[in-house]
Amino acid sequence: MGLDEAIKRGRACVEAGADVVFIEAPQSIEDLQAIGTAFKDVYLFANMIEGGKTPVLSGEKLAEMGFKIAVYPLSGLFSATKAMMNCYRQLFENGTTAGLTDIVSFQDFEEIIEVPKYRELERKFSVD
Secondary structure (H helix, E strand, C coil): CCHHHHHHHHHHHHCCCEEEEEEECCCCCCHHHHHHHHHHCCCCEEEEECCCHHHHHHHHHCCCCCCCCEECCCCHHHHHHHHHHHHHHHHHHHHHCCCCCCCCCHHHHHHHHCCHHHHHHHHHHCCC
């Protein structure tokens, strides 16, 4: 129904007591600016999805426009998907993952998932 209708509905939500306003899929930077201008002293929520309808901007730029909450909910998943595709392409084409360069080491992975912490808990609570 368009941006004007979305802003109208957002204002109705604020009047009804909403704590946060989320306008779905603004199509341009100008739309984002219009939303920021339309809502003062309201928590505005921006959903940044690479390849979606809304231009992906930095949190800083969104804050300048009046947005107080910005999420990038699929960025990690998109990155992980590409990395997995590269890994399995390497495996398919070469029969091995040897030679992958953009990969975390086993030791670094253990640190990331905090294996030492869990080993200590295991030692602390194990029964001999």
